[in-house]
């Protein structure tokens with residue numbers, strides 16, 4: 001299933017629109033490129049291969065290089081950009097904005113390319129991609145405990161560069177080393193340091209952004225409204241982020257990691273998962289313990305069948321001697337013993353969480369190539385849980401994992417509390433704070449060989465599980481997480497425009513009441529809605 005099949009348009013309308021766009025794009029293409037080369041004539045950008053057009057032999061590989069979800073892979077029939085611009089300087093971003101405006105072309109900005117719905121590289125209107133792959137420096141200031149991170153840097157590059165300079169400084173962002181700072185920090189960003197230090201977006205001190213007028217702004221010149229909006233509200237609605245200044249946080253030189261797997265068909269494991277809901281968000285802030293439910297193959301007497309497992313995974317910010325009494329006090333039923341635990345540096349824990357064998361040198365995190373293997377498709381959804389869910393309901397949910405004959409699926413319970421409860425709901429646009437016990441994540445991943453029936457089956461599976469959970473998660477609005485973008489929640493039209501009322505359906509899920517302030521900021525800084533996509537913040541209509 002490819003992108004166009006998600007379009008609400010009926011097929012013959014698509015044909016009409018595409019033939020119209022093809023004609024239009026041929027025209028825009030030439031004019032746009034002329035405009036760009038004129039504006040960049042003072043730099044050697046064109047020669048330096050900063051602009052890739054479809055006639056360039058590297059165009060497809062550049063376009064494909066950071067596509068992470070093969071559900072939105074490029075195919076001969078999928079929409080493609082008129083050009084991919086890979087800037088080295090702010091001036092090239094400015095020129096792209098100027099020429100896109102001049103010639104009615106939309107901009108898609110891509111940093112790490114992990115957007116679940118491909119919005120950073122796919123559009124149904126004539127468009128170009130600003131791909132920030134060349135802007136990826138990370139400058140760490142150990143004395144100041146800050147770093148300037150360019151938007152195209154990956155989390156792996158951020159973590160590695162910090163660890164190179166200091167063994168006791170870290171940054172609270174996501175697990176996966178290939179995720180880009182550009183999208184991730186601007187949508188929230190959580191990982192192993194969430195409970196102690198909050199989100200990546202909670203730890204941003206300054207930013208450089210190019211706005212719809214083509215101005216390069218920093219925190220002071222953009223003002224506190226815009227600076228607020230791009231930390232969790234999705235910078236994509238407001239401009240192109242070039243770099244972030246982040247606050248580094250203190251970490252111990254050794255952390256303790258454990259991964260305890262329990263058979264979920266045993267009654268005591270069911271009780272354990274149920275009890276975790278009451279304590280996961282109350283543990284000491286140095287202790288983050290999340291639970292993943294999935295199936296695994298079990299072979300008895302030559303017969304292989306899937307069995308349900310609960311995996312309790314933790315990173316404790318300290319040594320094992322301190323962790324064991326804490327676990328004995330807070331969650332004794334898990335029966336954690338020293339042999340379950342591994343002490344290592346923070347950077348090694350990140351290497352481990354990315355699935356590399358223990359002992360792999362941390363510079364593996366600098367590898368920017370896509371993980372090998374056959375193309376995978378995935379769909380993720382997130383919910384927030386305020387009240388513990390009964391054992392019976394949980395069991396009904398877990399059983400759904402047996403329904404999938406192909407692919408890998410899991411549910412994950414990720415604890416909040418500690419620092420997350422202390423940050424006010426309106427501090428930044430990300431609103432899910434005090435009162436939330438945990439985030440409930442749904443994920444399904446499968447080998448995409450183009451079998452549409454199978455793709456649909458996986459989509460139906462996750463949508464059905466999500467529907468089933470409705471009574472047990474936050475409501476009015478039902479919470480959602482922007483970095484797990486979900487177009488099932490509602491979408492703007494393909495041109496990226498919508499009404500305030502329509503956008504509120506998904507906007508309030510991601511941002512609760514902060515949505516209104518985001519609309520206000522959007523109206524102020526981008527009243528003509530230049531930066532838009534299928535889930536961008538709409539400006540209010542101009543009042544005369």
Ligand SMILES: Cc1cc2nc3c(=O)[nH]c(=O)nc-3n(C[C@H](O)[C@H](O)[C@H](O)COP(=O)(O)OP(=O)(O)OC[C@H]3O[C@@H](n4cnc5c(N)ncnc54)[C@H](O)[C@@H]3O)c2cc1C
Nearest residue numbers: 111112113114115120174175176180182183184189190241
């Ligand atoms: C394998 C995988 C693991 C993940 N793990 C985690 C995790 O542990 N924790 C977590 O919180 N999230 C996680 N995510 C979700 C991830 O945080 C989001 O997908 C995030 O938006 C990705 O950022 P990106 O730059 O890689 O993606 P992109 O696709 O490049 O961008 C995502 C969005 O941000 C916009 N954007 C990108 N760069 C800029 C910029 N410079 N200026 C303005 N707008 C920009 C894009 O246009 C798009 O709308 C994961 C996703 C995947 C696929």
Ligand SMILES: *[C@@H]1O[C@H](CO)[C@@H](O)[C@H](O)[C@H]1NC(C)=O
Nearest residue numbers: 038039040041042043091095
């Ligand atoms: C190019 O450089 C010249 C001289 O340095 C300057 O006057 C002109 O404004 C520049 N043009 C652009 C498009 O930046």
Ligand SMILES: *[C@@H]1O[C@H](CO)[C@@H](O)[C@H](O)[C@H]1NC(C)=O
Nearest residue numbers: 060061064065074370374375
């Ligand atoms: C894109 O990359 C994937 C590997 O990640 C590869 O399987 C696929 O063939 C590539 N597609 C194109 C069009 O090059």
Ligand SMILES: *[C@@H]1O[C@H](CO)[C@@H](O)[C@H](O)[C@H]1NC(C)=O
Nearest residue numbers: 295296297304306406407408
């Ligand atoms: C379980 O076994 C099946 C059939 O051999 C295989 O396709 C699947 O990938 C296995 N699943 C896991 C989680 O190992």
Ligand SMILES: *[C@@H]1O[C@H](CO)[C@@H](O)[C@H](O)[C@H]1NC(C)=O
Nearest residue numbers: 405406451452453454455457
């Ligand atoms: C496609 O997937 C469906 C569901 O998994 C399966 O029944 C069917 O055999 C597959 N078709 C092909 C051609 O592999």
